[in-house]
Amino acid sequence: MFRKRGQQRWSALVSASTSRIARSMRAHLGEVRWRAFVAHVNKHYKEQFVRAFEPTSGVIACAGPIEDGPCPRAFEVRVEDPRARELLQLMHLDHTHDIDNVCSVWRASSPRARGAREWSVGVEPERLCRLLFGVTASSSGLEPCLHFRCGSSRAGRGVVERSCHSPRAHYAQAISDLL
Secondary structure, rough: OHHHHHHHHHHHHHHHHOOOHHHHHHHHHHHHHHHHHHHHHHHHHHHHHHHOOOOOOOOOEEEOOOOOOOOOOOOOOOOOOOOOHHHOOOOOEEEEOOOOHHHHOOOOOOOOOOOOOOOOOOOOHHHHHHHHHOOOOOOOHHHHHEEEEEEEOOOOOOOOOOOOOOOOOHHHHOOOOOO
C-alpha cells in the first residue's frame, strides 16, 4: 500500500502527462528534452523517491513545520496500524522550495532550443533534481529537499488541526542561487 502511494505521488509529480512538472516544463523543453529528462529522473531518482514511502523503520513521521521545530502533534503513520491507509492520506511529501518557483527558475535558465537533446542546458542537473526529488541527504552533505509533513492539502479543511504543511511557507525559501 505504501509503495503504491509513492508510485502515485511520483506519477503526479513527474511521469504523468499532466504531472506538476510536465505542466510547467514540457512545452518549454520540447518533447525530445522532456523525454530525456523523464528518462533521467526515472533512472536516478524514482526508486529512492518511492522508497521514502516504505521506511525500514515502518514509520513515516511528520518532519514538523518548514519553518523548523518538531511536529506539535508528533504525527506519524505506522505500517502495521489498521488505519495506515487513512492516516497516510493526511501526510504530504512537502518540497522545501515551491515546485512552480523551481520550474520558473529552470525555464529562465534554460533556452528554448528546438531539437536540443540536453534537458539540463543552463542548470546544474544534480542541484535541480535535488530540489525536485531529494528525499535523503546527499553523499556531498546536502540536506533533503522533500519532507513528510502532516496536513495534506487533499485531506480537506479541518481534518488535521495544527498541521505542519503550509502551502504558503515555500515562498520564503530562496532558490535563484541554487540552480
